[in-house]
Amino acid sequence: MGKRRNNSEGTITKREDGRWEARVSLPDGKRKCYYGKSKEEVQKKLKQAIRDVDSGLPPPNDKETVEQYLTAWLATVKHQVKTSSFHCYDNSIRIHVVPSLGKHHLSKLTPQHVQQFYTQKLESGLSSTTVRQIHLILHRALKDAQRMGMIQRNVTEMVRPPRTRKVEMKTLDERQAALFVEAANGERLEALFVLAITTGMRQGELLGLRWQDVDIDKGILHVRQALYISRGIIYLTEPKTKNSRRTIHLTKVAIYALRKYRIQYLQEAMAFGPDWNTKYNLMFPTSTGNPIRAAHLVSLAFHRILKNAGLPTIRFHDLRHTAATLMLEKGVNPKMVSEMLGHSDISITLGIYGHVTPRMQQMAIDVLDNMFG
Structure with missing residues (x-):
């Protein structure tokens, strides 16, 4: 039989089956047992258990998965x-x-x-x-x-988690962006795609827009929520960050697309009748008024537009990158671009779009050359 000790220090014994057993008394009067193949193994477990008891920590629950x-x-x-x-x-x-x-x-x-x-x-x-x-x-x-x-x-x-492979950002240049807008003409969700490439809004923000968030006459749009669908359940959540709640001024091409789409929207609602879903009052629902599953209608129409325009395959999110890159290349203040995108800090904008910085520097040099040349 193995050596016994004072209960406050725990006890170690050798069992008849050849294994070793350690026991320690807990503050509530109960006793906790630890087992091992060797005396050294249970001694290690016992010392840790005594340290935990002394520090007030509860013993691990060996049965919880x-x-x-x-x-x-x-x-x-x-x-x-x-x-x-x-x-x-x-x-x-x-x-x-x-x-x-x-x-x-x-x-x-x-x-x-x-x-x-x-x-x-x-x-x-x-x-x-x-x-x-x-x-x-x-x-x-x-x-x-x-x-x-x-x-x-x-x-x-x-453990070592895998390194994240940086997804290559693909953007459209000025000519390609114009071709995209032209190819979107006539699509049911034309206005959504025009907004995406002219405002840099996230897909969830676009799908979560309500008519009350837009003032077409004033040419402004308020980002207040985002649409999220998981396991068939629809969620209208707060935008990604605090700064994502923002007001965006619209381009003329976006205003024109929205005016045209507003007529189409009302016609669809009237044609569908009383079963049109008015619960969410979304700007960009399905043809029955229901929230759009981003992976379906938007993706299908998006890739059709790219193909019809003869453009390379890009992600929908790359329209956001395109909007930001084009604005920065045209000399728009990075702070303004950051606010338009809803970034929490300008450093995020400059970090993501650092590839534009050399061109911005050249633009600055050209301005100085014109001043002093």
Whole structure:
């Protein structure tokens, strides 16, 4: 039989099955047991348990699984983050983390488990950006568990997430932008595409626009919400950042497109009749008045416009980059461009569109040459 010690220091014994067992008394009178193949292994566990008791930390729950903890964590964090962020958390955990790591006991999750999980996801074709996003979510969840004393360490801090591959920004030049607007003429959502390339608004912001947000006569538009659809549920959320709530002055081509579209919108609503969905009063709904799923109608029409105009394939978000790049190349103050895009800080604008800076510098030199030449 192994050596026994004072209960306040814990006890270590050798079991009949050959394994070693350590026990420590908890402040509530209960006793916690730890097992190992060697005496040294249980001594290490016992010392850590005694340190935790002395510091007031509860012992790890050896029975709680990663899935059980993350389910409870999601219910808590739901009220702490934006709706769009929560659905990103929920999807990442439900689709990726739980199927791979959910059955592991939370207290026994190792860095090797997590590193192998990341590798499997990359090998299955998931992008490095998505895997890194999963890493950040899992890190936050385990950080909360560690803070509450549920685990002794955050194993995500001991692994290397994949580096994010920077998505190449593709923009249209001035001539191509004009071809895009021309090719959009006649499309049902022509006004949406014209707004996208002339204001730099995000897709969710465009789809979340209501008629009350636009004053066509004054030529101004107010960004107040964004449309987000997840698992069939429609959400109208606050824009991405505080500065994303903004007022934008419209170009003549945008005003013309909106006037034309307003007539079309009213005709569609009248033709569809009383079943037209008036709940959201969106500017850019489907032909039945319902919110548009961005991945469907917008994407289909967008790629059709690019093809008809003979333009290279770009993402819808690249229309935002195009608007910003064209404004900066034409000498628009970067601060004004930043405000128009809804960036939280001008440094973000300059960081994203640093490729324009050399051309802006040359424009400044040309101005000085004209002054002193």
